Amino acid sequence: MTLVIIGAGGYGQTVCDVAEQSGKYERIVFLDDNKVADNVVGKCADFEKFISDDTEIYPAFGNNQSRLSFIEKLEEKGANIPIIVHKTAYISPKASLNKGTVVLPNAMVNTDTVIEKGCIINCGAIVDHGCVIEKGVHVCLGAIVKAENRIPAFMKVEAGQVIENRTYKL
Numbered sequence: 001m002t003l004v005i006i007g008a009g010g011y012g013q014t015v016c017d018v019a020e021q022s023g024k025y026e027r028i029v030f031l032d033d034n035k036v037a038d039n040v041v042g043k044c045a046d047f048e049k050f051i052s053d054d055t056e057i058y059p060a061f062g063n064n065q066s067r068l069s070f071i072e073k074l075e076e077k078g079a080n081i082p083i084i085v086h087k088t089a090y091i092s093p094k095a096s097l098n099k100g101t102v103v104l105p106n107a108m109v110n111t112d113t114v115i116e117k118g119c120i121i122n123c124g125a126i127v128d129h130g131c132v133i134e135k136g137v138h139v140c141l142g143a144i145v146k147a148e149n150r151i152p153a154f155m156k157v158e159a160g161q162v163i164e165n166r167t168y169k170l
Helices: 012-024 046-050 066-075
Strands: 002-006 027-031 056-059
Touching: 002 012, 002 046, 012 027, 027 046, 046 056, 056 066
Parallel strands: 002 027, 002 056
Antiparallel strands: none
């Protein structure tokens, strides 16, 4: 399996690191409009050339709306979009992760939680039980989303922020 990461910046390098540790991918390459390196094999717009059954494509953009917009473009073209989870993350078997979601080291997604497409659950973040994290959300480093919240699409929950129970009604 090949992983094509669109964007070779800091977040792209983080995604690459986690993907390498997963052992799932035989080859990981980047598409980037500005960077030049051995593993940058084209520009972002070249993604269609890489669509195949044995390739997954992930847009590693920190901007929530740009990331989700590109995921939707990939879906329209029939690309395989991964879910990437670091081996130290805890994901409840009763939680649901959707495509284009990345869960980084030591993060936790608890029981009966839905993580919609294109989300980032960053290092050490906690999403407690019964939450819905809408599309394109970034739960930053060490942030805590307490029980029974519906975090609105594209929101950035800042590093260390605590969202109290039911602040955003289900």
